[in-house]
Amino acid sequence: MSPRKAAAVRTGDRTLREHLIATAERMMAERGTAGLTVRAIAREAGVADGVLYNHFADKEDLLAHALRARAESVASTLGPLPEPGTATIEENLRAYVAYGLTLHNGLLPALAGLIARPEVLARFAALSGGEEDWRTRLARYLRAERDLGRLAPDAPVDAATSMIVGACHEPVLSVLFQGENLAHRVPLDAVDELVAVVLRGIGPR
Template identity: 80%
Template sequence: MSPRKAAALRAGDRTLREHLIATAEQMISERGTAGLTVRAIARAAGVADGVLYNHFADKEELLAHAMRARVATVERALPPLPAPGEATVEANLRVYVEHGLILHNGMLPALTGLLAHPEVLARFAALSGGGENWRERLAGYLRAERDLGRLAPDARVDAATSMIVGACHEPVLSVLFQGEDLAHRVSVDAVDDLVTAVLTGIAPR
């Protein structure tokens, strides 16, 4: 092991590959991906520029892994999602909405600058390994509640899922496309209003 590599790993027992991913994740969380170069990542990691190519095919692969790590970091800080049949559907949907908003907001720095690099997003999606994501868990939760009779038997679960997912996407998209800092302004009232609209609709009763 070279002295420079040893210095980079002195603070812990993770591998150099893990160290590079963690470094890239930290940089993404602080400054986003726009203008993030191999040289900048290498310098922050305390290694020579070429070391990255010993562990990753290219910068895009490293960024995809860093984004995957960022999602895991954000998710670890979130409370567990409720199971069907627990508490009330209304209270549980609030948890799902808040979970989605926090998750998307936590990913905002990583997404900044990637609109012009779809190959990174494609590799990031492939890293999920087909596992169940937040959207699929939400849809599964709603279907289970419908089966339990806690939602109407003809409840349109897919449409309700799309409403909630779209509402969580909207603040992030506003930032990406309009440059507005809206991702930090979603109030508790907005969460309650969304849950109410999903459960009761907007037609007169």
């Protein structure tokens, strides 16, 4: 164990495994994942290259855990998602859309470099342990509001969910296909317009 690594772990309560995940997460957030190598992560963490394989099956395993940590870090800065039957539909949808945009913008550097790494994304999904993701919660929320009679009885909530999710995915996809310099990031001030468009299709008539 190098002095640098030893000092990094001693300064907090993190284990070496947690230290490696935190290091990879920080590098993802700052530099993205393109060209992120085991050697670069090990050097940043202050350990020998082979140390990573004492704690993770392979590089993909470490990246999946780092991406999960990144998602949790971004989500921790956001408030709780509203429950059905509370406030107004418009206010609640604003909260869901703002949550999705902030989450995807926060994950953008990592996700854009992992689109071509399905094995990492599959392992990332498996780490949720069956926990509902933002998209699933949004769809469940809309169905519940329809059941409560606060949306049109024939409201196409699946289509509304896809519309909102697509808008939040746009920043990641535009980076993938157009590159960082040409990418279109959906600004948070677009939330009201998106909610208004969705409500025209699913709101009470």
